[in-house]
Amino acid sequence: MRIFNFSAGPCTLPLPVLEEVQAEFVDYRETGMSMVEMSHRTPPYEAVHDGAIALARELFAVPEDFDVMFIQGGATMQFAMLAMNLLTPGSKGAYIDTGIWASKAIQDGAHYGEVYTAWSGKELAYTRVPDSAELTLQDDTRYVHMTSNETIGGVQYHEWPEVAVPLVADMSSDYMSRPIPWEKFDLVYGGVQKNLAPAGSTLVFIRRSILEHTRRDLGIYLRYDIHATKNSMYNTPPVFPIYVMEKVLRWMQAEGGLSAMEKKADQRAGLIYETIDNSDGFYTNPIEPASRSNMNVVFRIADNDREPQFIAEAAEKGMSGLKGHRSVGGCRASVYNAMPLAGAEALTEFMVDFKQRVG
């Protein structure tokens, strides 16, 4: 029996995609081998690779003057790469600190240039994102780094920052769940292991014109200009996540594209927040309503001791992955693109039932 998997990542993927991978896994379309055994310099793989890029461009409405790259190492690797590539002597990186992931980005960036915090939500216990007016930018700022959705904290921007310098964004946990105002960005990156594919790659979009100024005195795998000009094939790419991503993107297209993903995300998360807000304080969510994530819904049971029972009973009913991140505890329902609305409905029905029984 397929269960509803509320894991924060790796996480649920579209069932038709998994079934297609399974069906063709041993013998890919009568080539006599699996896709994962195939040289990355052969037409079947190149079709998948270029197909994934073309679909990402189309679905995400990526302007022509951006390059698309697959780079290994997760968003964590990008924390270092973006600073080492973009920061040159005399320029500074500004970081908006909205939680655990944003903090990690600034810590890594500090090894490769001058960085500073343009706003921090730490004293507010990371319960909201800032207004643009709250950001304090210094002269010679090369970029403002933002984390569009905090997977652990459950905080998400619903209005993009208005700043006079280019934005750089980690979109790992809300990638392809809504349109992006590309004109604001020089660099958009994210791990694929939430909305897009199995773990093992990031998907990185870079404004082509900035590649003229990125650093060259780096290990070759760490250079954006190499990944961009070599079509992410300087060395062997992470074939399997890219192969599955191509199918996930086709599934997204068939489901109605980005606007459909956005609408469903609002529906799923809306149902769960509504259940929390209507629970007379039995369930609580600490985030200011305007900053609530529609990908990662964090909540506590007021009587914290009930949480293990809640999580265990949910698992028995076929809903897994509801435990909050080990660093913060509580509960978390991650409702990514591939989570059916029926999953959110099943969860909220269970939440109501659980409250009635133990509340």
Add this chain to the structure above:
Amino acid sequence: MRIFNFSAGPCTLPLPVLEEVQAEFVDYRETGMSMVEMSHRTPPYEAVHDGAIALARELFAVPEDFDVMFIQGGATMQFAMLAMNLLTPGSKGAYIDTGIWASKAIQDGAHYGEVYTAWSGKELAYTRVPDSAELTLQDDTRYVHMTSNETIGGVQYHEWPEVAVPLVADMSSDYMSRPIPWEKFDLVYGGVQKNLAPAGSTLVFIRRSILEHTRRDLGIYLRYDIHATKNSMYNTPPVFPIYVMEKVLRWMQAEGGLSAMEKKADQRAGLIYETIDNSDGFYTNPIEPASRSNMNVVFRIADNDREPQFIAEAAEKGMSGLKGHRSVGGCRASVYNAMPLAGAEALTEFMVDFKQRVG
């Protein structure tokens, strides 16, 4: 029909492994989800992750004082990482230049410390590896970097260098095909996409005691000490290659382990070299016999113009991937662990037949 895939990587994997992945792909052992949808912090994945490490240790006879790591970015990423982690001011990295891959390692290392070439085969057209007596080492050398097998050039060490400083080795293309004298090494690394798994991870072994001296002022993904102490789970690991590797290692174990792999490698490559050497110059291999690779057999047809026909006819007979690397041309038969002896037999039969028809 399954074909014999002589691709240099990604490459052929054991059929029973592919079939097992396929069978359990959509619903992993009644968990209600695919392995690639599962949080990496759950027991089923942890069992796979730790199981792969334990099997690698056992099969490869890895001493207890080495740590095992999965790091993304391929051997190319390791070219930079090893230098940035190991080279401290005043120490130097020595590199043995045996071909294209060794050259790339030294180029990347140069960005992160003082490096020099201890021997180069360039003027010999990379037709052999050096004797230890030919290596010129300087004072304050931290490590000697070697490429145990050159995938493109078809050159392989059959005796390990005897040097007074620790060795560091890229073993990407002959990983797990023979025993390693661990006492000589501080660091052994390689992409998994030849003998071990689908593309998307390296497998890195590091002498634990050297982690006390590796650099800390690096982006966190670039630090060996972090990968080692976090059991390669600081961030989301590349689940799929690790998951498949665990199965490949079990397959290797059932097949007789490292000694069986070594014996079969010698048989497969021996058959092809014998056919080349007995062809009265119709086929040629440029490598000195003592340095010939038993993983990547490169050869030319004396009449170069016959090569496209050879490759095309072989493909019609179910043998693919025989085209040499685009940088050097010619033909190449990569015969990794998962290539059945029958594959080498079919190839040599075809080689003999082709010569008789067109020679």
